[in-house]
Amino acid sequence: MSVNLTLLTVMGALYACGIYLILERSLTRVLLGLMMLTNATNLLILTTGGYAGLAPLFSKDTAPGEYNDPLPQALILTSIVISFAVTAFMLGIIYRTWVLAREDEIQDDAEDRRVAKTPSFDVEDDSVIPVETSEFPLTMIGSDGQSVSDAPDGADATVKVADRKLDAKKAASEEQPGSLNITPPNKEGGGQ
Amino acid sequence: MNIASFAPLAVLLPILGAALTFLLIRHSKAQRTVSIVVLSLTLLLECWLLASVWDGGTSAVNIGGWLPPWGIVMVVDQFSSLMLVVSSSVSLAVLIYATGQGMADGDQDAPVSIFHPTYLILVAGVSNAFLSGDLFNLYVGFEILLTASYVLMTLGGTGPRIRAGVTYVVVSVVSSVLFLIAIAMVYGATGTINMADLALKLAELDPGTRNLLHVMLLVAFGIKAAVFPLSFWLPDSYPTAPAPVTAVFAGLLTKVGVYAMVRTETLLFPGDTFNTPLMVAALLTMVVGILGALAQSDIKRLLSFTLVSHIGYMVFGLAMSSVAGLGAAVFYVAHHITIQTSLFLVTGLIERRGGSSSMDRVAGLAKLSPVLAVLFFVPAMNLAGIPPFSGFLGKLGLLQAGVQLGTPLAYALVIGGVLTSLLTLLAIARVWNRAFWRKPEDAEHPDPVLLADPAESATGDRAGKANVTLLPRTMVGSTLGLVIFGVGLTVFAGPLFRVADQSALVMLDRTSYIHAVLGDDAPVPALSQPGPGPDPAGDQPAGGQERK
Numbered sequence: 001m002s003v004n005l006t007l008l009t010v011m012g013a014l015y016a017c018g019i020y021l022i023l024e025r026s027l028t029r030v031l032l033g034l035m036m037l038t039n040a041t042n043l044l045i046l047t048t049g050g051y052a053g054l055a056p057l058f059s060k061d062t063a064p065g066e067y068n069d070p071l072p073q074a075l076i077l078t079s080i081v082i083s084f085a086v087t088a089f090m091l092g093i094i095y096r097t098w099v100l101a102r103e104d105e106i107q108d109d110a111e112d113r114r115v116a117k118t119p120s121f122d123v124e125d126d127s128v129i130p131v132e133t134s135e136f137p138l139t140m141i142g143s144d145g146q147s148v149s150d151a152p153d154g155a156d157a158t159v160k161v162a163d164r165k166l167d168a169k170k171a172a173s174e175e176q177p178g179s180l181n182i183t184p185p186n187k188e189g190g191g192q
Numbered sequence: 193m194n195i196a197s198f199a200p201l202a203v204l205l206p207i208l209g210a211a212l213t214f215l216l217i218r219h220s221k222a223q224r225t226v227s228i229v230v231l232s233l234t235l236l237l238e239c240w241l242l243a244s245v246w247d248g249g250t251s252a253v254n255i256g257g258w259l260p261p262w263g264i265v266m267v268v269d270q271f272s273s274l275m276l277v278v279s280s281s282v283s284l285a286v287l288i289y290a291t292g293q294g295m296a297d298g299d300q301d302a303p304v305s306i307f308h309p310t311y312l313i314l315v316a317g318v319s320n321a322f323l324s325g326d327l328f329n330l331y332v333g334f335e336i337l338l339t340a341s342y343v344l345m346t347l348g349g350t351g352p353r354i355r356a357g358v359t360y361v362v363v364s365v366v367s368s369v370l371f372l373i374a375i376a377m378v379y380g381a382t383g384t385i386n387m388a389d390l391a392l393k394l395a396e397l398d399p400g401t402r403n404l405l406h407v408m409l410l411v412a413f414g415i416k417a418a419v420f421p422l423s424f425w426l427p428d429s430y431p432t433a434p435a436p437v438t439a440v441f442a443g444l445l446t447k448v449g450v451y452a453m454v455r456t457e458t459l460l461f462p463g464d465t466f467n468t469p470l471m472v473a474a475l476l477t478m479v480v481g482i483l484g485a486l487a488q489s490d491i492k493r494l495l496s497f498t499l500v501s502h503i504g505y506m507v508f509g510l511a512m513s514s515v516a517g518l519g520a521a522v523f524y525v526a527h528h529i530t531i532q533t534s535l536f537l538v539t540g541l542i543e544r545r546g547g548s549s550s551m552d553r554v555a556g557l558a559k560l561s562p563v564l565a566v567l568f569f570v571p572a573m574n575l576a577g578i579p580p581f582s583g584f585l586g587k588l589g590l591l592q593a594g595v596q597l598g599t600p601l602a603y604a605l606v607i608g609g610v611l612t613s614l615l616t617l618l619a620i621a622r623v624w625n626r627a628f629w630r631k632p633e634d635a636e637h638p639d640p641v642l643l644a645d646p647a648e649s650a651t652g653d654r655a656g657k658a659n660v661t662l663l664p665r666t667m668v669g670s671t672l673g674l675v676i677f678g679v680g681l682t683v684f685a686g687p688l689f690r691v692a693d694q695s696a697l698v699m700l701d702r703t704s705y706i707h708a709v710l711g712d713d714a715p716v717p718a719l720s721q722p723g724p725g726p727d728p729a730g731d732q733p734a735g736g737q738e739r740k
Contacts, residue, residue, distance in 0.1 A: 022362065030362055037369045044373060048380035071262070072379065075328055079372055082335045086365055089342055093357055100351045107355040109428050115487055 004052075007043055014040035025105050027094045034090065038083035045072045045079070195244045196251035198237060199266045199323050202276060205234045206316035213308040220305060224291045227308045231287055231315065235280040238319075242273040248694055250708040252325060252388075260709050261389045267325035267709060270695035271522055275322045275451055278526045282443045282533045283315050285674040289537055290436035292666025307347065314340035314440070321448045325709055327375050327385040330452060334371065334416070338364050341445060344437045345429065352432045360429035367415035374408035381405065388709035391459050391702055392716075406461045410470075413456060417449025419507055420477035423500045427484065430499075431492035435540025438492060442499050443533030447525055450506050457510055458518070458699040470511035471601050478504030478612040485619045491539050491549045494623065498575065498616055499532055505612075508605050509590050512597050515700060519693035520589030526688065527574075527582040527681055534571040534674040538564065541671060542627060545663055547639030551626045555635035556642055558628040563668060565628050570675050572624065574682070576617035582681040587613055589689065 014036045021033025049072035054062060056070040098104060209230030216223045245251070250269040254260060290307065317337025324330040342364075346357035379385050381401055382393040394402055411422070418426040426446070430438050457470075481501025488494040506528070509521025539549055545561050546554035558565040574581040587609060594606040626635070632642040681688065698704050703716045 022366065027358065034362065034365050034369075037366070038372075041369055041372050041376065045376040045379070048376045071385075072376075075375070075379075078328070078332060082332075082339075082368075085339055086342075086361070089339070090361060093346065093354055093361065096346075096349050096354050097358065100349075100354060106358055107351075109355065110352075111431070111490060111493065112428060115489070115493075118487075118489070 003047060007047055011040045011043040011047070014043070027090075027097060027104050027106060030106075031087065031090045031094060035083070035087055038079065038086075042076045042079055042083075045076050048072055194251050194253060195241060196253040196266060196268045199241065199253055199268050200255060201237055202234055202241070202280075202319040202323060203316050205230055205237070206312040206319065210309040210312035210316065213312060217305045217309075220294070223305065223308045224294075227287060227312055228284070228291070230312065231280065231284045234315070234319070235277070235284055238273065238276040238280050241268050242270075242277045245270050245273050246691060248698065248704075250698065250704040252708040260711075261384050261386045264329050265325035265386065265388075265709050266323040266329075267388075267705065268323065269698065269705065269708075270691055271451075271454070271699060272322045274522070274526060274691065274695070275447070276319060278529050279318050279322070279444050279447070280315065281677060282529055282674065283311075283318075283440060285670045285677070286436050286440045286443075286533065286537065287311060288670040288673075289439075289540070289667050290434075292664045292670065293434075293436060293540070306343065310340045310343045311440075313337075314344065314444075318444050318448055322451060325387050327378065327387060327390070330387075331368070331371055331375060334448070334452075335368060337445065337448065338368065341441060345433050345441075347434055347437065356429040356432040359425055363415065363425040363429075367412050370408065370415070371412035374405060374412055377408065378405050386709065387455065387459055388706045388714075391462075391706055392710075392714070394460055402461065403465060406456070406466060409456050409460070410453065410466065413449050413452040414473070415449075416446065417453055417507075418446050418477075418500050418503055419473050420480055420500075420504070421473070423477065423481070423503070426500055427493055427496040430496045431490065435536065435543060438496075439533045439536035439540065442496070442536050443529045446499065446503055447529050450503065450510075450525055453507070454510055454518070454521070454699070457513065459702060459705060462513075462700070462702065464513055467511050467513060468601065470507055471605055474504045474507035474511055475605050475608045476504075477501065477507060478608050482612045482615040482619065486615065486622075489551045491542065491551060491554075491623055491627065492536070494551075494619055495532070495535055495539060498619060501612055501616065502528055502532070502575070505587065505590055505609060508609065509593065512593050512602065513700065514593055514597060515693060515696045516596055517590065517593035518696035518700065519689065520586060520593055522692040522695055523582075523589060523685075523689055524586035526692075527586045527678075530674065530678045530681060531571045531574050531583065534671060534678055535568070535575060537667075537671045537674060538568045538571065541567070541663055541667060544667075546627065546642060551623060552636040553639045554627040554642070555630050555638055556628075556632040560642070561663065564663065567668070567671055567675055568628065569624070571678055572620040574678055576620050577613040578617070580682060582678065582685055585682070585685045585689070 018033045018036030018040060021029045021036065024030060024033070049069040053068035054066050056067045094104070097107075101107060209227055212230075213223045213226050216226060245268055248270065250267060252260075252265045252267045255264040255266065258264065290311070294307070314337050317333050317335070317340060319333075320336060321330055321333030324333055342357065342361050345360055346353050375385060378390065378394075381397055382390060384390055384393060394405070397405075415422040415425075430441055433441065457466075478501050481497050481499075481504065485494045485497030485501060488497060502524075506521045506524050509517045509519075509524060512518070541564055542554060542557065543549045545564055546557055548554055570581075574583045577583040577587045591606050591609055594602040594609070632638045635642070706714050706716050
């Protein structure tokens with residue numbers, strides 16, 4: 001079986017450029033990369049059909065070996081249609097990104113950044129419990145509805161956050177609105 | 193009568209329904225009716241398909257009369273029809289939920305008119321992927337469902353959804369390109385893309401080539417199924433979509449990837465060549481996924497991470513390539529589709545009732561809405577694998593199969609599985625404690641909705657009325673239906689497990705599939721052609737029978 005070297009070289013170049021481009025942060029380049037990848041794949045499918053031959057229209061005089069293999073071409077047609085749809089959709093998304101953010105770059109996931117920045121200290125789970133938790137407390141602090149953090153014992157309770165030492169109250173204020181850890185409530189997520 | 197002749201209807205009905213709903217785009221009421229009726233019909237058809245192959249048997253149909261190795265075939269067997277029924281039940285519940293939400297919101301929030309056609313096309317793609325007996329048709333099924341999912345993911349075109357959509361689209365397209373390259377390579381190497389024919393012809397290939405093709409297919413499906421090193425896209429993109437969309441994605445899309453992996457491992461490349469890497473991937477998927485879930489404070493993101501984590505169980509069952517392991521994996525897939533979807537639906541309800549899905553904001557829901565608490569509690573415990581539920585039964589089956597296998601790696605996975613189950617319980621218990629049990633005043637930033645209520649409830653009837661508008665009956669009803677369906681999987685676990693084990697036996701044997709597609713005189717290669725081959729299938733069914 002002979003192969004078409006030009007097709008293979010073009011395919012390789014398309015793959016190389018395509019992979020390079022989809023690793024970019026700019027969305028337009030990512031789109032170009034995807035188009036190159038899909039087109040390179042179409043060439044690959046074409047190549048798997050073997051050497052060039054006659055159009056697969058049946059006639060009694062032609063030996064079976066002389067026909068071209070029609071199946072890969074049918075596959076390519078389908079995959080062209082699919083990549084066309086995806087390209088059109090990507091263009092739509094890119095335009096929408098531009099309208100919303102005035103930027104042709106992929107945006108960071110805000111929630112992911114927030115989780116990454118959250119200290120491993122969790123106010124609710126990890127705070128030092130400032131009051132006696134036995135069944136027979138000496139004073140009934142906390143059971144009368146008063147907040148436990150008002151207890152005199154709790155005032156000097158400290159916690160370690162990353163490399164700093166804070167007292168428990170300040171650690172709690174880390175999560176107040178306005179601090180870095182808080183993102184403004186998103187608009188579309190419920191809240192009716 | 194060949195029952196598979198009706199299989200194409202499972203794809204055609206939703207597509208025709210999509211066309212019809214698209215025509216009815218200005219009549220939202222008619223649109224809702226059409227899509228629900230069409231999906232119910234599809235479900236009925238698939239139930240009938242499942243009933244007729246319940247006791248075993250495989251049948252195939254050649255689309256357009258083209259003979260098997262060249263034309264497209266659709267194959268109905270126990271595994272594919274079970275997946276069809278579970279996936280359609282889940283999609284129907286989600287559809288009813290979504291229409292409930294649309295009606296409650298007065299169609300202002302999102303272009304719901306586009307939702308119905310797209311959703312039906314998604315269902316058609318899923319059915320096509322499950323039924324396909326041809327690699328390229330499988331690819332087309334994937335593309336149909338993926339393209340529909342791009343639209344659903346970015347519904348409304350808000351900033352966060354577009355951002356998540358970009359990642360999702362690019363990752364999906366890359367995985368599809370990989371799949372297509374693999375198909376081209378397979379065709380180049382064997383000259384066929386019919387899966388039954390491939391089962392015969394791949395065995396004759398040089399081991400190096402065969403392993404290359406095998407790895408390419410596994411990587412392509414691994415991205416879609418979100419197996420560990422390839423799973424980073426999922427928690428990033430799922431949580432931003434509207435609640436019903438996330439629910440159906442979480443239930444179905446990754447499972448289609450798992451389904452394709454199962455077919456690859458059993459039909460195309462039997463043997464245990466890649467069992468060790470698959471097991472390692474399964475272990476890492478379970479552990480890394482659940483550790484990620486523990487770090488989250490948003491319920492949707494937390495559930496997305498548990499989704500990734502529990503894919504590990506299915507890959508574990510698959511990687512054992514024993515009847516017990518594969519059977520348990522099949523059962524686990526059915527269980528997990530239902531449970532994960534119902535949890536996401538409940539999260540949507542939490543978001544409506546509590547104003548947010550962040551655990552810093554939601555609190556005290558057990559008192560405000562006991563129904564919601566029950567709806568969350570049952571599938572949550574099911575997911576964590578608490579004894580009477582199907583999650584426990586599935587995990588038990590997997591762990592038994594692991595112990596049966598008895599290699600050190602299998603034991604490591606058994607331990608990993610137990611650990612993951614415990615950590616899932618921890619993650620779920622955190623949600624329960626924070627969102628349901630603590631008082632709203634104790635939350636870091638309680639949502640105004642939660643704090644406002646005590647005053648309202650003082651006036652008696654007002655609170656009840658507020659509850660109804662916040663939690664529309666259709667949404668609660670469909671969620672309840674799905675939760676009951678999940679409990680039904682527990683109640684009927686005996687027969688289901690029997691079918692799952694049988695389907696595993698049939699899949700590992702391959703004779704039935706190949707004969708159904710290529711005719712009864714097709715030669716079936718011995719199972720142990722390249723390597724030592726899968727576990728002796730002969731003594732394993734006994735293990736499967738004992739369980740019931």
